[in-house]
Amino acid sequence: EAGVVQSPRYKIIEKKQPVAFWCNPISGHNTLYWYRQNLGQGPELLIRYENEEAVDDSQLPKDRFSAERLKGVDSTLKIQPAELGDSAVYLCASSPRDGQGTQYFGPGTRLLVL
Amino acid sequence: AQKITQTQPGMFVQEKEAVTLDCTYDTSDQSYGLFWYKQPSSGEMIFLIYQGSYDEQNATEGRYSLNFQKARKSANLVISASQLGDSAMYFCAMRVSGGSYIPTFGRGTSLIVHP
Numbered sequence: 616e617a618g619v620v621q622s623p624r625y626k627i628i629e630k631k632q633p634v635a636f637w638c639n640p641i642s643g644h645n646t647l648y649w650y651r652q653n654l655g656q657g658p659e660l661l662i663r664y665e666n667e668e669a670v671d672d673s674q675l676p677k678d679r680f681s682a683e684r685l686k687g688v689d690s691t692l693k694i695q696p697a698e699l700g701d702s703a704v705y706l707c708a709s710s711p712r713d714g715q716g717t718q719y720f721g722p723g724t725r726l727l728v729l
Numbered sequence: 730a731q732k733i734t735q736t737q738p739g740m741f742v743q744e745k746e747a748v749t750l751d752c753t754y755d756t757s758d759q760s761y762g763l764f765w766y767k768q769p770s771s772g773e774m775i776f777l778i779y780q781g782s783y784d785e786q787n788a789t790e791g792r793y794s795l796n797f798q799k800a801r802k803s804a805n806l807v808i809s810a811s812q813l814g815d816s817a818m819y820f821c822a823m824r825v826s827g828g829s830y831i832p833t834f835g836r837g838t839s840l841i842v843h844p
Contacts, residue, residue: 657820657834671831704772718832720774
């Protein structure tokens with residue numbers, strides 16, 4: 616069974632530029648999570664999807680961050696414009712349904728904003 | 730609000746020895762789940778073990794066991810017979826079952842296994 620797929624693995628951009636991350640969850644997993652992990656910290660949830668519906672997006676900085684999961688499968692997280700403080704690892708995870716069960720994580724995207 | 734505390738920034742253990750990584754949690758909810766993840770330098774979070782708040786037995790998965798002490802609100806991870814490949818960051822996490830499913834992670838413990 617394929618795991619959670621994320622791309623790109625690494626991204627370096629200049630501040631004020633836009634950036635997008637893509638995630639494909641494990642087949643059949645209805646719940647998808649986006650996390651941000653700053654250096655030396657644990658992951659912090661940005662947004663959780665149940666199928667195509669976004670729930671638990673209270674920690675998503677909506678002025679510059681947006682996310683979508685149009686068909687309830689893969690998802691895109693966008694930052695526009697990026698700031699220096701956005702440098703972090705962006706992790707995607709999925710779980711079978713309804714926010715229950717174990718989350719399985721992808722390899723993450725390491726973002727560096729210069 | 731939920732909180733996870735991992736007080737050990739770093740731990741060292743000799744190969745083949747056992748090691749305990751500490752985790753305490755705080756929640757007012759009665760139904761919750763506790764997780765441990767391993768994060769090697771490659772960055773991927775690898776699920777290790779899960780303990781439900783109503784589980785009477787401590788969870789075990791191969792060389793990993795979770796020492797769950799509900800009254801003390803602790804969920805320590807025990808790794809037996811450490812291997813060099815166990816060197817990584819280890820994160821304790823919690824998710825309550827009612828209301829919001831927002832998981833909470835600790836700051837992690839860096840484990841180094843030396844020969």
